[in-house]
Amino acid sequence: MNKQIKAIFAKEFYGYFRSISAYFIMGLYIALSLLCCFVFGNFFEIDNQSMISFFKYQPDILAALIPGITMHLWTDEYRSGTIEFILTQPIKYKDIVIGKYLAAAAFSLIMLSMIIPLVVVLWLYNDINLSAIISALVSCVLIVLSFCALGELVSSISSRPVIAYLGSLFIIWSITMFSPDVLSENTTLSGLSFRENYKNLINGKIELSSIIYYLSMAGAGLWATVAIISNRNKV
């Protein structure tokens, strides 16, 4: 990581802890996760050695919360007018985009790590299937990486945080809900479905194509953000 990325990362990352919204999002994440896990996930009724009740609703929870983390990434720059200042600095656009992205992803991963105490508590009470939990965690990390990239992309288009939030929410929600295999009975197309890939991962099947799917989503999001930012500067 070069110095510029590090500097931008540090500025953005610690920025989260400066405002109350970060703590609010973390608290909301804990509340939503526990609610979905214990109330909607039938935690006490089904075998939860691999914490399936917890992971089942993670895409929905993360889809709702990550736009809240990424919405300020670029909108604040537009609103405060610092965008011109940043873009005229001797820093590559991609470094700025990556720096901001890594900050949002790091914060989201810290939020995701809230699961660790729950795993420990469950382990104290019952047997756990650690390998399946690790697999599910990997899938959540991949989801965080892809959602953060999409959130940053939408944030780079709008100058209003609320619109950035709603726009990200809409796009992420559409992607998680869209299943290309409804267009055809071809079973290969199911590999393009967000939920299908997630289902495989939380069941302990770490497919190379699933990893590529999420990473390419993150890559496409970042690349599109760089393209939009550089296009904006040209204009």
Added chain:
Amino acid sequence: MKKKLSIFVFFVLVIGCFYLFNYSMSVFFENKYIDLSGNNKYSLSPATKKIISELNAAQSIKIYISPQIAKDYPQTAEYGKYIAELVKQYEKESKNKISADIIEITPFSQQEQEAEQYGLKSFVSKDGKINLYLGGVITNEQGQYIAIPNFVELRRPYLEYDITSAIKQLSLPPKLAKIGVIAPDLDTKLNKDGSLDLSNNLNIFNQLKNKYLLVPISDYSVQIGVNINTVILVNPNDGLSNVGQYALDQFVLRGGNLIVFIDAVDEKNNKQNNDKAINKLLSNWGIEYSSKDTIGSKDKAIEVISGIKRFSYMPWMNLSAENFNQEDDLTKGLNSISLRSPAAIKAKNTKAEEFSFTPLITVSGRTGLIDSSVAKQTYKEVSAANFIETNKDYILAAEVEGKFRSSFQDNIMKGTKYENQMLSFLPQAMKKGKIFIIADIDFLYDTTWSDNSYKNKNTTYGFVPWSENGLLLERILNQINGKEELVDLSIRPILPQDSLGTKFKQEAEAAFLQEKEQKQQDLKNCIAKAEKINFQNYSMGNMQQINRLQEEITTAEKAIRQLDYLADQSYKRKINIFMGISAGAMLLYAMIIAIIFRKRLKKRRNYGENR
């Protein structure tokens, strides 16, 4: 406007490229994955890998699936997808010696005809217009095939076993190993090819006849053919003559394998078994058996309905993993065996050399006995009332091996014209003999593990997963006949483990169990007393007694309800405590994270100000 359009086109292009790229990746990297499911759900077991790596000739697996299933029965479609992925693993692991094809059946097509010819079972679509299929066929180069008529999700734990055993079966020479059957009590008839037709009696023989040639042996046969290495002896009872005993004695001394089914109460015929005929042989082989007592267990009892009453009947047991010897390959991984009024067996002193006695099925915990003469009667309620709790461990099946001595002094036919036609008398074993003894004949009759609808079909099916009785017998035969890999094939448990809620519930109920049992006993005693009262007698004393008993019954019932309520409260408290601890731990962790990063933020600020 132009700018907006270009942004739109840009996004469409990005999305298009994303899906195109991922489509090609999913095709290119198909079946490249790491299995972290914990129970190797997505990988083949070592036993299957060994079997398919040793294949000399090519085989093919065809999975027939109707695409319409995805719309009508999504869960079945999900299972179909899993099967398709699994058979692709067979192809990959066999280095293409096995070809796996997924054939999508369109209605009224040639593929549908083909599926029908193989005997695949169809089910109707939700609109009732077309037949749907989810089945498989395994074929070898000679055109022989074994079909799996329909993949039933209930058989999911046995999926790999079904496919691999079919592959193994098709890889063996067409000549089937001979198994002798001595079953004095059963209606036996011969098929045209001389094999045994026991289809009217025991489903297990339907299942085995695809894999072994079952040869009937009369219990009056003086000698068992040298080409038979295994004999199944079912319910010897009175039917086993002295001559038959001699034949079995010599068979074991020559290194033969014997599977013996004995019993305390033969439920099918409602009679107590006679242990005299077989006991001479068994005691010589180091096995003690008595049909006097029937074994039962309160923990493993199944519920029966007698008249209008539903109650746990102790001698009828559904045994689970903890009852099976997990150290022995034969019983390792089994989850359920169903027994009805079994007897117990024990090891006893024997003069045999290299003797070993390995229990296979044991029942322990709240066990007990019922006198078999009582247990044989139809009124299960009466039998259950005679259950005497002993809390001892009882062995219900075992494997015995050793070099035994003969139970006979000399050739039983000595001096007769048959003597010269017979093999010479062996006073001492020339080879180690193996005896598998299962102390329940109903083990074979039980219909909970065998599905008669697959009778006379060339399929791997027949066993259904409510119980694994048939699987245990098949494992024994596989081990004897050199198909050890099939014995090693693990059964994939799909039945979920107990939930945390169930665990909490059990803990909560256990805390009040003793007290509840005491109250239930009090209630029973009161009811028993009440039943003895003459209600026609209106004397003061009698009326007072009735009132007192009524009061006692009400009190006992109330106490039981109260204990149930307390157990329920305790269960809810446990759940609340768990949720509280989880939420507290997560919040504490979040606070620690927040404090750490706040501190680091402060440091950064101070550092910036100092600069």
